[in-house]
Amino acid sequence: MSITKENILAALKNVEDPDLKKDLVTLGMIENLSIDGNKVSFSVVLTTPACPMKEMLENACRNAIKHFVSKEAEINIHMTSRVTSTPTQLTGNIKNIIVVASGKGGVGKSTVAANLAIALNLNGAKVGLIDADIYGPSVPIMFGLQGAKPKATEINGKTSIEPIEKYGIKLLSIGFFTDPNQPVPWRGPMISTAVKQLFNDASWGELDYLVVDLPPGTGDIHITVAQSFPISGAVIVTTPQQVALADAKKGIGMFRMEAINIPLLGIIENMSYFTPVELPDHKYYIFGKNGGKELAEMYNAPFLGELPLVQSISEAGDAGIPVVLQENNPSATAFLQLAQKVAQQVAIQNDKANTKK
Amino acid sequence: MSITKENILAALKNVEDPDLKKDLVTLGMIENLSIDGNKVSFSVVLTTPACPMKEMLENACRNAIKHFVSKEAEINIHMTSRVTSTPTQLTGNIKNIIVVASGKGGVGKSTVAANLAIALNLNGAKVGLIDADIYGPSVPIMFGLQGAKPKATEINGKTSIEPIEKYGIKLLSIGFFTDPNQPVPWRGPMISTAVKQLFNDASWGELDYLVVDLPPGTGDIHITVAQSFPISGAVIVTTPQQVALADAKKGIGMFRMEAINIPLLGIIENMSYFTPVELPDHKYYIFGKNGGKELAEMYNAPFLGELPLVQSISEAGDAGIPVVLQENNPSATAFLQLAQKVAQQVAIQNDKANTKK
Numbered sequence: 001m002s003i004t005k006e007n008i009l010a011a012l013k014n015v016e017d018p019d020l021k022k023d024l025v026t027l028g029m030i031e032n033l034s035i036d037g038n039k040v041s042f043s044v045v046l047t048t049p050a051c052p053m054k055e056m057l058e059n060a061c062r063n064a065i066k067h068f069v070s071k072e073a074e075i076n077i078h079m080t081s082r083v084t085s086t087p088t089q090l091t092g093n094i095k096n097i098i099v100v101a102s103g104k105g106g107v108g109k110s111t112v113a114a115n116l117a118i119a120l121n122l123n124g125a126k127v128g129l130i131d132a133d134i135y136g137p138s139v140p141i142m143f144g145l146q147g148a149k150p151k152a153t154e155i156n157g158k159t160s161i162e163p164i165e166k167y168g169i170k171l172l173s174i175g176f177f178t179d180p181n182q183p184v185p186w187r188g189p190m191i192s193t194a195v196k197q198l199f200n201d202a203s204w205g206e207l208d209y210l211v212v213d214l215p216p217g218t219g220d221i222h223i224t225v226a227q228s229f230p231i232s233g234a235v236i237v238t239t240p241q242q243v244a245l246a247d248a249k250k251g252i253g254m255f256r257m258e259a260i261n262i263p264l265l266g267i268i269e270n271m272s273y274f275t276p277v278e279l280p281d282h283k284y285y286i287f288g289k290n291g292g293k294e295l296a297e298m299y300n301a302p303f304l305g306e307l308p309l310v311q312s313i314s315e316a317g318d319a320g321i322p323v324v325l326q327e328n329n330p331s332a333t334a335f336l337q338l339a340q341k342v343a344q345q346v347a348i349q350n351d352k353a354n355t356k357k
Numbered sequence: 358m359s360i361t362k363e364n365i366l367a368a369l370k371n372v373e374d375p376d377l378k379k380d381l382v383t384l385g386m387i388e389n390l391s392i393d394g395n396k397v398s399f400s401v402v403l404t405t406p407a408c409p410m411k412e413m414l415e416n417a418c419r420n421a422i423k424h425f426v427s428k429e430a431e432i433n434i435h436m437t438s439r440v441t442s443t444p445t446q447l448t449g450n451i452k453n454i455i456v457v458a459s460g461k462g463g464v465g466k467s468t469v470a471a472n473l474a475i476a477l478n479l480n481g482a483k484v485g486l487i488d489a490d491i492y493g494p495s496v497p498i499m500f501g502l503q504g505a506k507p508k509a510t511e512i513n514g515k516t517s518i519e520p521i522e523k524y525g526i527k528l529l530s531i532g533f534f535t536d537p538n539q540p541v542p543w544r545g546p547m548i549s550t551a552v553k554q555l556f557n558d559a560s561w562g563e564l565d566y567l568v569v570d571l572p573p574g575t576g577d578i579h580i581t582v583a584q585s586f587p588i589s590g591a592v593i594v595t596t597p598q599q600v601a602l603a604d605a606k607k608g609i610g611m612f613r614m615e616a617i618n619i620p621l622l623g624i625i626e627n628m629s630y631f632t633p634v635e636l637p638d639h640k641y642y643i644f645g646k647n648g649g650k651e652l653a654e655m656y657n658a659p660f661l662g663e664l665p666l667v668q669s670i671s672e673a674g675d676a677g678i679p680v681v682l683q684e685n686n687p688s689a690t691a692f693l694q695l696a697q698k699v700a701q702q703v704a705i706q707n708d709k710a711n712t713k714k
Contacts, residue, residue: 104493105573106463110600135574136461136604181606191576216462216573217492219548242675243467247493249538276633276641284633286668288675311643318599318645 001069005033008040011068015060018053019344020351024061032078040065041076047347048208049081049124052340083125083208084350085232093206094128096232096346098265099225101255103247105216108270108307109237110138111317112338113213115324116235119339121168122324125208128163129171130198132225133215134191137175143167144320150176153203161202167325170205172198192224199229209346216247218254226260232346233265235304240269240291252299263352265345266302267292268338274309283308304341307334358426362390365397368425372417375410376701377708381418389435397422398433404704405565406438406481409697440482440565440700441707442589450563451485453589453703455622456582458612460604462573465627465664466594467495468674469695470570472681473592476696478525479681482565485520486528489552489582490572494532500524501677507533510560518559524682527562529555549581556586566703573604575611583617589703590622592661597626597648609656620709622702623659624649625695631666640665661698664691 001007013025024030024044033042044057051057058077065073085095100113110133117129131139140146143166150172151162163170174194204210215221225231234255238248248267255262269292273283286309296303307313310331316323324335358364370382381387381401390399401414408414415434422430442452457470467490474486488496497503500523507529508519520527531551561567572578582588591612595605605624612619626649630640643666653660664670667688673680681692 104463106461106596106601135576136600136607138600138603141600141603180603181610219492219576239463241671243493243495243498244463246495246498246537250493253538274631274641274643276636276639278639279633279635282633282635284631284668286631286666287671309643311641314598314644 011064039074043078046081047084048343050340050343086353097210099212099234101214102237103251104244107239114142114322115335117211119335128207128210130212131173137173139173140175142317231262233263236267239271240288245291263349264301266304267296268304269306271309272306364426368421396431400435403438404441405700407697407700443710454567456569456591458571459594460608461601464596471499471679472692474568476692485564485567487569488530491531494530496530497532499674588619590620593624596628597645602648620706621658623661624653625661626663628666629663
C-alpha cells in the first residue's frame with residue numbers, strides 16, 4: 001500500500017488506547033502527520049505525560065504502519081502529551097484538581113500527596129500542591145520549607161500569593177501562614193475562608209495537576225473544597241487496619257454523596273507490611289493484610305497499589321526530601337508507578353465526562 | 358512508746374506521698390484508725406485505685422509504726438482509694454475528665470484511650486469513655502460493638518441516653534449514632550451540639566474517670582469540649598516522627614492557651630519501635646527515635662512511656678478486645694502501668710488545684 005496520509009491514518013485507526021477503549025485517530029491523538037517519500041513522521045498526543053502505556057502505544061503505532069501500509073516506511077514518532085480536562089473542571093489555567101484524602105489520619109496521606117506531586121512532575125507534568133491540612137500541615141517539613149513565607153504581590157489591586165517552588169512543584173501550605181508551634185483552633189467558617197484563599201488568591205499559572213492534601217476525616221474543608229472547586233477525582237489512602245478501613249469507607253461515602261459527587265480515582269494501601277533489612281524475605285503485616293485491595297473491590301474502584309512500611313520513606317519526609325527523589329530506592333519506583341496510575345485514572349474520568357456531554 | 362492513736366498518727370506523719378510531697382496524715386489519707394491492745398488497724402485512702410505506689414506506701418506505714426511506736430504492733434492496713442477531684446471539675450457525678458488527644462491522626466490515640474479506660478477500671482476505678490472522634494469513631498470496632506444502639510429513656514421529660522457497658526466501661530461513641538458506611542460531613546456547629554449531647558444527655562452515673570477520645574487536630578470539638586466541660590488534664594499521644602511531633606506541639610499549644618488552659622498530664626510515644634518475633638533483640642525505629650521523650654522535656658511535661666509497634670495491639674483493636682485484656686501480653690502490662698501514671702498525674706493536678714484555692 002502506498003505511504004499516504006490517508007493510509008497511515010487508516011492504519012493508526014487500529015491502535016486503541018486500552019484505557020479509553022477508542023482508537024488514537026478517533027481520540028484526536030495523532031497530530032502533525034507529514035509524509036516525505038518513505039519518511040512518516042507524526043506526534044502522538046497522550047492524555048498525560050505520566051502515561052504508563054507510552055512505550056506500548058508507540059510500538060503499536062509502528063507495527064500498525066509496517067503491517068497495514070508498508071514495511072519500507074521510516075517512522076519517526078514524537079510522543080508528547082496534552083493533559084486533558086473537562087470544561088467544568090477548568091478553573092483558570094488549572095486543568096485537573098486531584099484531592100488526596102483518607103478517612104483516618106496518620107495513614108500516610110501527606111506522604112502520598114507529596115510524592116505523587118513530585119512523581120507527576122518527574123513524568124513531565126506541570127504540578128502544584130496545596131496542603132489544606134489545616135490542623136497538621138506536613139508539607140513545610142516534607143519539603144524542607146519550615147519557616148518559609150510566600151510573597152504576596154498586588155496585581156490590579158488584588159493581593160496575589162506567590163506559591164513557593166521546590167523540586168519542580170509550586171506549593172502552598174496553610175503551614176506557611178501559621179506559627180508551627182501554635183495551634184490553629186479555628187472554627188469551621190474561618191477554615192473555609194483560609195482554604196479558599198489558597199486556591200483563589202494564588203498565582204498558580206498553568207498547571208496540569210493541582211494535588212490537594214486534604215485533612216483526614218470528612219469535615220468543613222472537604223465540603224468547602226468539593227463545593228467550591230471542580231475536582232477531577234479523589235485518591236483515598238488507607239492502611240490495612242480495620243479502624244482505618246472503616247474511616248476510609250466514610251471518606252468514600254462522602255465523595256459519592258450527590259451534593260459532592262467526586263469520582264474515585266482509586267485506593268492506595270500504605271504501610272502494607274514491614275521488611276527488616278536482616279530478613280529481606282519476611283513481610284510483617286503489622287496492620288493486617290489486603291484490607292486496601294478488598295476495599296477497592298467492594299467499591300469497584302481501581303486499586304492503585306500497596307506501599308510497604310519503610311523507614312526511608314518516613315526519614316525522607318522528616319528530612320525534607322521526599323523519597324521519590326532518591327535514585328535506586330524501590331519506594332521511589334513505587335511512587336512513580338503510582339503517579340502513572342493516578343494520571344491514567346484522571347484521563348479516563350475526563351474522557352467519561354467529555355463523552356457524556 | 359505506747360500504742361495510742363496519737364502516737365500512731367505521729368508516726369504516720371513521717372510517711373510522705375512522693376507525688377503530693379505531703380505526709381499522709383496532713384493529706385487526710387488515714388481513716389478508721391482503731392487500736393485494740395497491740396492491734397492497730399486503719400485505712401489508707403489513696404487518691405486513685407490505680408496508684409502505682411500503693412505497695413510502697415503500705416510498707417512505709419508499717420515501718421513507720423514499727424520504728425517510731427512499737428515493734429510489737431500487729432498492723433492491719435486497708436488500702437483503699439477515693440478518687441480526688443476539684444470543685445470546679447465536678448460535673449454531676451463525674452470526678453475527672455481526661456482527654457486523650459494528638460496533633461496528628463493515626464498515632465494510636467484511640468488505642469491509647471480504649472486501653473487506658475480499661476486499665477483504670479482493672480485497677481478498680483469507675484470509668485466511662487466518650488469517643489468524640491466524630492469523623493473516625495474507632496470505639497465501636499475496638500470494643501466489638503459495631504451496630505450497637507444505646508437505649509434512650511425519658512427521665513422527667515428529658516431524653517437520657519444509656520451508655521453501653523462493656524469490659525467494665527460505660528461507653529458512648531458518636532459512631533453509635535451514625536451509619537458506619539456513611540460519612541458525617543457536618544459543619545462545625547452541628548458537631549459541637551452532637552458532642553455536647555454525649556456529655557450532657559447521658560446517664561453516666563458515678564464515675565472516677567471519664568476518658569474522652571478527641572479527634573486529631575485542634576478544631577471545633579476541642580474548643581467545645583474545653584470550654585464546656587471541666588477537664589482534669591490532657592494526655593498527648595504522638596509517634597516519634599517529626600511530622601507527628603510538629604502536630605503534637607500544636608495540640609499542646611492549644612491546651613496551654615489562656616482561653617482553654619488544660620493541664621498536660623503527659624506525653625505517650627506510640628509506635629516507638631518494631632521488634633520482629635524472629636529477631637527479639639532488634640528494635641527497628643521505623644519512625645525515628647526518642648521524639649516523644651524530647652517533646653516531653655521541651656514542655657517540661659511528664660513522659661508517660663513508649664509503646665512499641667506490636668501487631669497484637671492492632672489486631673486486638675480490630676478484633677474488638679483491646680490488648681490490655683490479654684493476660685501475659687507485655688503490651689497489656691505497659692498499658693496498666695500507663696494508666697497508673699495517668700491516674701497519678703490527675704491526682705497531682707487535683708492537689709495543685711485544690712491547694713491554690
